[in-house]
Amino acid sequence: MSYTIEGRTGPWELVIGLEIHAQVISEAKLFSGAATEFGAEPNSQVSFIDAGFPGMLPVINAECVAQAVRTGLGLNAQVNLWSRFDRKNYFYADLPQGFQISQFAHPIIGEGAVEITLADGVTKTIGITRLHLEQDAGKSLHDQHATKSFIDLNRSGVALMEIVSEPDMRSPEEAGAYLTKIRQILRYLGTCDGNMDEGSMRADVNVSVRKAGEGFRTRCEVKNVNSIRFVMQAVEAEARRQIEVWEAGDEVFQETRLFDTARGITRSMRSKEDAHDYRYFPEPDLPPLVLESDWVEALKAALPELPDVRRARYVAMGLSPYDAHVLTLEKETAVFFETVAKGRDAKLAANWVTGDFFAALNRLKRDVADPPVTAENLGALLDLISDKTLSGSLAKQVFEAMLETGKAPGEIVEERGLKQVTDTGAIEAVVAQVMAANADKVAEYRSGKEKLFGFFVGQTMKAMQGKGNPALVNEVVKTALAG
């Protein structure tokens, strides 16, 4: 059953396409040698080129081109060996040249596709229309002074990849899953850090609605949405607005809108009538960008393992598709998991990472990149479980102690004497004591009240402070009660 929104006139389908702006990870800007580090002092990373000074000329940064090609390869897309830059002309105070150098007619990357996985496990392919390189503008600060606007050009000229999807998404969930997937691929590739709160990734969301079986109706573009959650909210809010417009007998006009995150609605930014005429034309300061196919092949050969491939590998290792999905969402998580699982039982490792470890991250508000327990120590804990030094419940105690102290599990076991008791004689002695103290219950058990078995196991474990090997305790209790 496909996703629809119920209006007064019945169900409406959604049609969604995304334009994702992803800041390229590179030392220098797209056309100048200035640095790109986030959070530097305003206007401290600006060359005369970025500031649009007279006589300055752009020179393309090969690393940015390589990053775009890697991304294209990661999106299973066509790499265009011949592409060209164009000027997009408009006036704004934070656009120093009075134009943005972009790729309009001939992008570096053509059509591609990515597969998204939805919550119900269903997969869907989303088409990529194109990816092009362009330079970012600077930043206008309107809240620093009563009557003046301030301009920070640190971001001016930073390389962006604009990734344009086909209008293939049909629900807020699909839009969220697509953006998540693109971010995941870019992070795996190391071509964009995907930090949406720092602005290094943002999305323009194109939304239209229609009745089942119709062609496309007019779309609106919601600009500059800066989180996955907001993208999903913006899709729904804009779809509901359009449904209301259509159902009121009016028409949706093509326009650019903004998502008001506080009120959860979209607001008109500018209509088609006063849309910019960008007067695109080929950038005369840059010859066409021509790539050697050998160079592209070398980049392809050096690509890191991508999430879909990694996930399949995990399933082949015996993990459930769900665990494989969760563990590959972030590259750091996958790397952490693989360190834990190395030379050990992969399923056990997956259970611990997705279970206690993730719970600890949540509880402590930590990140897998800055884990409260190292992957090596978690692996060592698994070793202590495998060699029966620790029972499952003891292991949980040790894990908690590891979180508190940061110590290695062996050290904690040693210090606190948490070693599991596997000596049958010692267990038999405790069981005998428990039975002696509960003679009435022994009689009840023997007269058929077998539910009491758990009581004896529990009492034995309690007496042993949880250190008894659970399987052995079970066995001994059973034998002793059988008398």
Next chain:
Amino acid sequence: MHPTDFTLRGALDALTEGTISSVELTQAHLDGIAKLNPRLNAYVTVTAEKALAAARASDERRAAGQVGALEGIPLAIKDLFCTAGTRTTAGSRILDSFVPPYESTVSQKLLDDGAVFLGKANLDEFAMGSSNTTSASGPVENPWSRANDPDTRLVPGGSSGGSAAAVAARLALGATATDTGGSIRQPAAFCGIAGIKPTYGRCSRFGIVAFASSLDQAGPVARTVEDCAILLKSMAGFDPKDSTSADLPVPDFARACERGVKGLRIGVPKEYRLDGMAPEIVALWEQGLQWLRDAGAETVEISLPHAKYALPTYYIVAPAEASSNLARYDGVRFGTRVTEPGSDLRDLYERTRAAGFGPEVRRRIMIGTYVLSAGYYDAYYLKAQKVRALIRRDFENAYAAVDAIVTPATPSAAFGMNEKQDDPVAMYLNDIFTVTANLAGLPGLAVPAGLDAQGLPLGLQVIGRAFDEETVFAVGRTLERAADFTALPRLRAGA
């Protein structure tokens, strides 16, 4: 001999022989500037102290045995080249207080070779014009005047009018210039000197205030073809800071001047025989071709069928690029800013640009904006690009049969300062013989070849294959030798 009468080559020899110092040479030119510039207005900025300090440093280097290719030679720098620490205006009010913190690649190369900069030469605003009357610093006067009408002040041509007038009036031994549609060759011809626009990509555009990026090219003007060759050798070369500069070795252009033309095939484009062309121009062109035949070349009629579309094509492409290149002059980061209390951003743009740009620049920004607009792009800009490709192909076809092409440099001699000012199209016609070389990216050299009936200089143009400036210099030097152009302008230093 007065020090300002040296050719650049002659001055280099005298400096080598020790018969003159760079300080003496520089001082003589500064004296000439002090005397004549108030009238000619060829320089917008004279850097006398810096020039003398540079000349002293040059003399010291020479004494220490360090001698660059232009050691101690005083030059004028067109005020479109950014010069570190020296105001660079591009002839515009919008940059009237702009002091670049960087040096253009071409002027840096000249400094590296030991040149001494006398100052910044006047030009049409943003290099837009053919008469050097659009400069915010006022018009430049041609040092030549009509024999029978000496009181009518003539234009030096444009946009490099200050450079050409300074060299013709002996206020510099040579000058840098730029050429987008004829801005080196037309003023050179009007002022009776030589000037070459090299192949697009031969000289770096880094640090030169952009007019039309795909057409702009720097080059020298000087009093002889050989002097141009010496200057170009220093100015040219690959620059990683300009993505359109050519990564090719720079030949010894001065040596190429003496190659001669024996066995060369010289193309004569029939489309350049315009209806109503001045008989003097036709006669000079015929004379030039005869000189070349006399020197052993063969002349061949060729066809450049799309040349007749060159001027309209140029006046679409150049304003289109200019409208975008000049968007950065917005009053936000540098240069002139005009606001009123309560101005918002749009108001700041409008006031700044209205006050900062002159009428010709505004006209071209409007034309350029129009031809790039949605709905007009295909009919104008795209069509112009297609015609440009055809013009380029015309030349490729022609060069299958000939080694160089010779045409008049301009359709007329220098005109009066008050003439043609009300009709932009009549003004644009000045570029009719020169724009094709810009559209095709080819080298073009203007050589003084004769005088008209009024005693004003007329020039011939040699157009070569891409990156074959050597043949262009060989043909130009042959014409120069045959023409034996010895006439002098009335206004000149040392006279």
